[in-house]
Amino acid sequence: KPLVFSGVQPTGNLHLGNYLGAIRKFVALQDQHDCIFCVVDMHSITAQLVHEDLKGQTRSIAAAFIASGIDPVKHIVFNQSAVPGHAELAWIFNCVARIGWMNRMTQFKDKAGKDRENASLGLLAYPSLMAADILLYRATHVPVGEDQKQHLELTRDIAQKFNIDFSDRIRAAGLGVEMMVGEEKVSGFFPMTEPLIEGPAPRVMSLRDGSKKMSKSDPSDLSRINLTDDADTIAKKIRKAKTDPAPLPETVEELEGRPEAQNLVGIYAALSDRTRKDVIDEYAGQQFSVFKPALVDLAVNVLEPVSREMHRLMDDPSHIDAILKDGSARANAIAAKTMADVREIIGFV
Numbered sequence: 215k216p217l218v219f220s221g222v223q224p225t226g227n228l229h230l231g232n233y234l235g236a237i238r239k240f241v242a243l244q245d246q247h248d249c250i251f252c253v254v255d256m257h258s259i260t261a262q263l264v265h266e267d268l269k270g271q272t273r274s275i276a277a278a279f280i281a282s283g284i285d286p287v288k289h290i291v292f293n294q295s296a297v298p299g300h301a302e303l304a305w306i307f308n309c310v311a312r313i314g315w316m317n318r319m320t321q322f323k324d325k326a327g328k329d330r331e332n333a334s335l336g337l338l339a340y341p342s343l344m345a346a347d348i349l350l351y352r353a354t355h356v357p358v359g360e361d362q363k364q365h366l367e368l369t370r371d372i373a374q375k376f377n378i379d380f381s382d383r384i385r386a387a388g389l390g391v392e393m394m395v396g397e398e399k400v401s402g403f404f405p406m407t408e409p410l411i412e413g414p415a416p417r418v419m420s421l422r423d424g425s426k427k428m429s430k431s432d433p434s435d436l437s438r439i440n441l442t443d444d445a446d447t448i449a450k451k452i453r454k455a456k457t458d459p460a461p462l463p464e465t466v467e468e469l470e471g472r473p474e475a476q477n478l479v480g481i482y483a484a485l486s487d488r489t490r491k492d493v494i495d496e497y498a499g500q501q502f503s504v505f506k507p508a509l510v511d512l513a514v515n516v517l518e519p520v521s522r523e524m525h526r527l528m529d530d531p532s533h534i535d536a537i538l539k540d541g542s543a544r545a546n547a548i549a550a551k552t553m554a555d556v557r558e559i560i561g562f563v
């Protein structure tokens with residue numbers, strides 16, 4: 215049965231990239247699927263150990279989920295550290311994954327910077343914890359931004375190695391599903407998770423530099439639209455967004471090689487649930503002086519209600535805490551069953 219899982223780190227202000235690459239997709243998926251949405255607080259200490267207000271950040275991500283329209287009664291909304299299975303399974307996956315796999319991760323290289331020896335061990339092992347987040351629930355589909363594609367591939371590698379290495383035990387315990395791995399028939403315990411990356415804005419770029427992803431950690435606040443920005447701030451940031459001097463082209467193909475134009479068109483399409491072709495058909499030949507104000511109106515219309523509801527929810531943290539507590543208990547019930555099976559498969563008494 216399909217199961218959707220995804221997570222967002224409480225590492226700072228949520229931005230339009232997080233919203234379009236992840237949260238808006240969660241909302242779209244929830245009508246058709248069972249979903250688990252996690253505030254991954256244990257990931258947030260990998261790059262920076264001490265946070266000024268981790269509790270507040272965690273609550274604000276949960277508030278953003280709910281303000282965006284996620285139903286925490288029908289689905290599960292919780293924080294990672296409240297379910298011990300994440301850390302337990304991550305340890306096992308640390309022993310499944312190879313050091314070479316981790317060293318190849320571009321997010322590690324980016325976040326560790328030049329002084330790699332001095333990065334936390336947790337930052338290197340991050341993808342192992344992420345695989346545990348997903349596979350603890352044996353989730354089949356993971357909606358994420360394009361930047362997480364490599365980590366999802368690693369999650370499949372971990373699942374596959376576990377399935378192959380323990381195939382006989384999994385079969386003997388009656389816990390597996392027969393699946394083909396190349397020529398070999400194995401009894402698999404973990405599913406091969408599919409990333410859900412598609413859409414018009416899988417990688418929202420910085421408004422100041424079309425070659426960098428929009429990010430919480432960019433020192434320039436003008437580079438991103440925060441979910442909590444007011445209408446004037448959104449207008450200012452879009453007005454100042456970098457573009458080239460040409461008008462919008464007649465076809466989507468002609469956006470190639472124009473990263474800033476491509477980015478703004480992708481954002482417009484994602485915010486209005488249209489394709490980039492639709493948007494280009496409407497604005498073909500128009501100047502950015504026409505397109506940008508339309509984008510401002512659209513962004514404000516979509517984001518303002520989310521931001522308002524987030525603020526309202528944050529006024530009463532006990533309500534958010536109750537949602538997280540209920541979600542954690544329900545997540546833990548699923549996780550505990552998976553961990554009991556994993557202990558049996560490995561041979562822990």
Ligand code: ATP
Nearest residue numbers: 222223225231232235236358359416417418428430
């Ligand atoms: P950090 O810099 O702390 O890693 P982040 O902005 O990358 O912060 P995450 O919590 O790591 O946020 O990611 C949450 C989700 O948002 C993930 O699914 C990720 O792929 C997605 N995401 C992050 N940035 C973008 C972006 N610029 N465009 C599209 N999706 C994005």
Ligand code: MG
Nearest residue numbers: 223321361429
């Ligand atoms: Mg990230």
